[in-house]
Amino acid sequence: MATQQTRTLGKLAVSPSVFALLMWMIVPLSMTIYFSFLRYNLLDPNPICSLMTPGALLDAENRCLAGFSNYSYFLTDPAFFKAMGNSLKLVGWVLAISVAGGTLLALLLDQAFYGRGFVRIMMIAPFLVMPTVSALVWKNMMMNPVSGFLAYLFKLVGLQPIDWFAHFPMTAVVIMVSWQWVPFATLILLTSLQSLDEEQKEAAEMDGTPPLSYFWYIVLPHLIRPMTVVILIQTIFLLNVFAEIYVTGTGGRAGNLPFLVYQYGLIANDIGGASAGGIIAVILANIVAIFLMRMIGKNLDA
Amino acid sequence: MARNVSFRRKLVVTALAWAIGLLIFFPILWTIITSFKSEGDAIALPPKFLFFDWTLENYGVVQERSDYLRFAMNSVMLALGSTFFALVIAIPSAWAMAFAPGKRTKDLLMWMLSTKMMPPVGALIPVYLIFRDFGLLDTRGGIIAVLMLLNLPIIIWMLYTYFKEIPGEILEASRMDGASLGKELLYVLTPMAIPGIASTLLLNIILAWNEAFWTLALTTKDAAPLTQFIASYSSPEGLFWAKLSAASTMAIAPILVLGWFAQKQLVRGLTFGAVK
Numbered sequence: 001m002a003t004q005q006t007r008t009l010g011k012l013a014v015s016p017s018v019f020a021l022l023m024w025m026i027v028p029l030s031m032t033i034y035f036s037f038l039r040y041n042l043l044d045p046n047p048i049c050s051l052m053t054p055g056a057l058l059d060a061e062n063r064c065l066a067g068f069s070n071y072s073y074f075l076t077d078p079a080f081f082k083a084m085g086n087s088l089k090l091v092g093w094v095l096a097i098s099v100a101g102g103t104l105l106a107l108l109l110d111q112a113f114y115g116r117g118f119v120r121i122m123m124i125a126p127f128l129v130m131p132t133v134s135a136l137v138w139k140n141m142m143m144n145p146v147s148g149f150l151a152y153l154f155k156l157v158g159l160q161p162i163d164w165f166a167h168f169p170m171t172a173v174v175i176m177v178s179w180q181w182v183p184f185a186t187l188i189l190l191t192s193l194q195s196l197d198e199e200q201k202e203a204a205e206m207d208g209t210p211p212l213s214y215f216w217y218i219v220l221p222h223l224i225r226p227m228t229v230v231i232l233i234q235t236i237f238l239l240n241v242f243a244e245i246y247v248t249g250t251g252g253r254a255g256n257l258p259f260l261v262y263q264y265g266l267i268a269n270d271i272g273g274a275s276a277g278g279i280i281a282v283i284l285a286n287i288v289a290i291f292l293m294r295m296i297g298k299n300l301d302a
Numbered sequence: 303m304a305r306n307v308s309f310r311r312k313l314v315v316t317a318l319a320w321a322i323g324l325l326i327f328f329p330i331l332w333t334i335i336t337s338f339k340s341e342g343d344a345i346a347l348p349p350k351f352l353f354f355d356w357t358l359e360n361y362g363v364v365q366e367r368s369d370y371l372r373f374a375m376n377s378v379m380l381a382l383g384s385t386f387f388a389l390v391i392a393i394p395s396a397w398a399m400a401f402a403p404g405k406r407t408k409d410l411l412m413w414m415l416s417t418k419m420m421p422p423v424g425a426l427i428p429v430y431l432i433f434r435d436f437g438l439l440d441t442r443g444g445i446i447a448v449l450m451l452l453n454l455p456i457i458i459w460m461l462y463t464y465f466k467e468i469p470g471e472i473l474e475a476s477r478m479d480g481a482s483l484g485k486e487l488l489y490v491l492t493p494m495a496i497p498g499i500a501s502t503l504l505l506n507i508i509l510a511w512n513e514a515f516w517t518l519a520l521t522t523k524d525a526a527p528l529t530q531f532i533a534s535y536s537s538p539e540g541l542f543w544a545k546l547s548a549a550s551t552m553a554i555a556p557i558l559v560l561g562w563f564a565q566k567q568l569v570r571g572l573t574f575g576a577v578k
Contacts, residue, residue: 111319115319126330132518240422
């Protein structure tokens with residue numbers, strides 16, 4: 001139906017967004033790729049590599065080309081394995097907790113009870129809390145080994161309080177991040193539960209279906225799709241968790257891949273190494289993104 | 303008999319749901335309560351729940367000592383500014399893709415979405431260096447640009463799914479009646495699009511307010527929003543729980559209120575329309 005005029009106008013209307021996103025995506029990414037092949041340290045702006053290795057290639061700004069050495073250095077750094085492991089642990093645990101917890105909470109919120117709207121906002125609230133606030137509140141008021149609330153509860157039942165951030169930094173970060181993301185899963189799964197066909201519910205009730213098989217055969221199949229969406233979207237966000245680790249100072253032991261890249265770049269000033277790390281993070285995220293995009297794309301056709 | 307059982311069941315569910323709800327909400331509640339305590343009461347053991355000398359002193363001290371209002375002002379400017387500019391370029395794009403789709407529209411939408419998948423650390427170093435070289439570090443303009451670009455794909459997607467729901471027949475009808483494109487936009491489309499735009503605005507303000515990667519990496523003082531303000535409390539010398547709580551309460555209160563209204567938009571925006 002679109003006329004030639006509207007079509008031209010349409011292209012004109014889309015172009016600013018396309019241009020802005022194209023710049024945002026291509027300029028930094030290509031610079032990161034380029035830097036990842038340079039020996040480039042901010043503290044050492046004129047590296048003497050050309051003197052050390054005769055015939056070394058230099059770029060226009062006299063920076064020394066490094067080939068794949070940044071990648072091999074980053075990938076063989078023991079810190080990389082640790083950060084990679086921490087990233088996976090964080091994503092895996094938080095996903096497991098938020099899908100299981102989110103399903104249970106969504107089922108609970110789907111029941112009829114007094115003050116449902118208020119309980120729902122209480123359960124969703126942690127997702128709205130800014131990451132730096134949640135990090136400091138958990139680190140101090142909740143998990144401090146002396147005056148923290150959890151220490152008080154431990155003492156109340158006669159247990160030795162745990163110094164979470166000193167002895168179990170990874171567990172502490174997982175608890176903190178799960179607290180923020182369980183509400184997200186709950187919200188998505190609840191929205192989907194509420195779209196469950198009323199007639200199906202009634203039919204199951206009339207047939208006297210026991211609650212467990214009702215859940216297993218009717219509710220769960222309905223939730224598989226939103227669960228997949230939750231898993232994919234959370235994975236994207238969880239791979240990028242940064243503030244919680246940065247602010248609580250757990251980077252040393254529970255630092256993940258983004259934190260390591262930050263350390264390489266803005267702390268150690270090793271631009272080449274940080275860029276190689278950044279590219280590795282991009283590749284990892286893309287593997288997840290491909291699956292997510294397929295799901296959303298399918299939805300677009302429907 | 304049946305009603306009796308279901309009433310009892312309802313009471314049990316109510317108790318259970320409230321207990322779990324309070325448990326999840328507790329860290330926030332505790333922060334709010336602690337913000338009204340003196341520093342001594344804040345670390346007292348056993349913890350004081352309600353019976354202590356309630357005081358507003360912390361709120362005053364936080365403002366006096368660390369200039370809360372300047373950070374809050376930055377947060378407001380960054381959230382509103384980035385949202386405004388993103389809407390200005392996103393509305394025409396989403397409108398065009400929803401009402402005059404071409405062969406490539408779907409691919410274009412998917413490509414826009416894919417930009418959101420790129421981890422920030424992939425762009426951190428160049429953006430930091432560009433900002434440094436152009437004197438944009440710690441400036442509002444620079445951060446607004448980054449936040450705008452960051453959330454642009456979500457905004458376009460959300461607007462697109464809302465605009466898609468506006469029936470095309472209405473446009474055809476108005477065109478048959480001889481409305482020009484300008485009139486069509488102003489009198490037909492705009493009123494129907496406003497709820498969708500408002501929802502998108504709400505979600506984006508929440509996202510921009512809480513953004514804590516770029517704001518931590520690119521600001522230090524002048525353009526620093528509340529994320530950075532709170533982070534400054536992580537140093538040991540800044541550790542006073544009552545004051546930290548007052549600062550935290552002020553940082554999250556506006557968003558908790560907005561979030562109350564935005565529950566549906568959160569789902570729609572963050573799942574790119576995959577769950578409605």
